Amino acid sequence: MNEQKATRRRQAKGTSEFRQNDKKTQSQYQPYKDAEWGFINHWYPALFSEELAEDQVEGIQICGVQIVLRRVDGRIHALKDQCIHRGVRLSAKPMCFNKETISCWYHGFTYNLESGNLDTIVGNPDDKVIGTVGLTTYPVEEVGGMIFVFVRDDDFPDEDVPPLAHDLPVRFPEKSEEFPHPLWPAAPSILDDNIVARGIHRTGEANWRIACENGFDNAHILVHKDNTIVQAYNWTLPLGIRPVSDDCITSFEEEGAPKGMMQWLFSDRWEPVLENKQLGVKIEGANSRFYRTSVVLPGVLLVENWPEEHIAQYEWYVPITDDTYEYWEVLLKVCPTDKEKEAFNYRYDRVFEPLCIRGFNDCDLYAREAMQDFYGDGSGWESEVLVDTDISPIMWRKLASKHNRGIAKQPAGVQGNVKASSIRLKNLAAGKAPGYLVDKIDD
């Protein structure tokens, strides 16, 4: 036996302790709680098309996976952004000698953009390792002015990659019969012809699940009560919306289609609360603002009829690390003519971006940040006290536990894994917060 006397492991991290509790509570959404770094083997937005010009190289991180993107002859290639040799990010100092490859700027390991294989080494072209190793590649789709990547495990087979549409919100009018919307016209989709998608993405300091749940939590509209756009338009945005029927949420789980749930807001299944007599609070707004939220895996929100008719808002909360996410806010409108396109762009720039995308949704950003400490060490999932409006996050957690294509493991050797690394501290001291895009080397 062992020479030394065996001793118990130290309870190293708070999480292991809570994990054990989880087992006892037999939580139905344990897999969701395990998904600190996100759900892998899903489609995520990577960049807006305009952020990646011809021959441009950018580095991003999703679910702890570093990815480098390069556009060649219009087509986008995505590879793991971590040289197999010494782990350097190729995107930190892009070096491309031709249209077929990308080279590591450090020791010259050169990878085929199509296959990811190590094609040559700049200063060592006869090395035996050439042709025997490579980097994982990621399928890419570009639609509606957005670039999507399929972020996958290294061993996830090409033939199993589902269509992008399976990880996007449900479409209308295709679903208008299943999910009628008598109070507003059919919502546009990023997959529609002539779609114009305008929006921003920015980094939020919270776990992605906290962010995602905020998006469709029907009690959270209280934080928007005093927003400029609400007051300017004199909207009757309720203090809260309560479920009053057992069919207030419908899940959709068919094979070969998006998996998620629809909330029947502004129907008789949910009751808007406009007044709290005890507190003397009352919503006085005169203009109805009907909307409806649905969410699909891996965490994509659709807000129909928002902020105006014929417009929809999409949101993603793309995990970067376990405590940062890239918040995507995109407004969509079908604009068949240049005139309509111009009008939408003008309105986006003058009204929607300042008042909705920033003004309104800024509140969501700080609300998520405010929850992060409670959930960040894993304890919040155990100690939260939920009420009837929380049926939405609970349903979502169960659905996500069931239909995700994989739980991202804590990554190895990537930025953000070591929270207080010297590089991170140096960047902070220089005024650069941890973010989504690679820090390019100034030469």
Add this chain to the structure above:
Amino acid sequence: MQFSDDVIYTVDVAEGEGILAAALAQDVPVLHQCQSGSCGSCVCHLAAGKVEMRKDMSASLLKSEQDAGMRLACISQAFSDSVLDFDYDSKMGEKGPINVTVFIDSIDWLSDDVIRLNVELADGQWFDFKPGQFAQIQVPGTNQVRRYSMSSSPEDLPKIEFLIRILPEGLMSDYIRDTAKVDDALEIEGAFGSFFLRDISAREPHIMIAGGTGLAPIMSMLDAIRKKNGIKPSILLSFGCLNSSSLFHVDELELRTDWMPTLKTRISLNQGEAENNIIIGNPLQALQPSDVTAEDTVAYLCGPPGMISAAHSMLEGFGLKPENIHAEQFVASE
């Protein structure tokens, strides 16, 4: 001796010498443990030649298994040049079993006669196993050991879970029931056994059959498959217990079906009344020929010898290939 990765070893066996002993002496990585014909770890298939098991030792192989060419290498002798197939990778046995210390995290009664024992590896120690394998736990204060399959998956390490059937009398049963407490140390050795999940990424439909605490290795396999990201195979688990007071893990199986939509379960009781979707009968009676939808279906069986034997012939009758049926006989340790 041929392994599934096409690695072939030629072993010289003297007359009267045990094949396993000869193989181990010549560094052939055969899985083994008891070396006395009981644990079944060294099971192999006679592909050519004449190999017989000793008549003066009891073997845990069924008559039907012997007739199908299966042999336990430890109690087998060669009577001609022969070829033995081992249906696992030659690398499997290269890392031998090791001894580790674990500490008890919790002891929970799951039914009238089943206890769930959760333990954690001691600081700085590690232990590798394949889902389905077993360990030997030393009964504290004695030099006696008992065999139990891990019911947790390797991903749960350093935590390990066992499902222990408590008999009215028995060395380990008495210890667990009467003496064991949280933070007690246990010495375990492992991992052993050739009953393990063959391919964690397999896409072929799986049928799993478990009787009583024979569910333990099956749980380990289910969790291993569930935690492997990506597309999962369809799995049909038929699990049976004697009666409602011995039934356990209904909630755990329900959770697994919630988490893994490709998993379907059937639960049966030998005695009692049909209620809550519970079938009266044994776990084999809960299955029909129509449950086998593909000829490459893979089966994992763990339960009492009678059940295994009947399951073998039933599944072959349903069209499964014998080489795709993996079984472990389960005998409650005292």
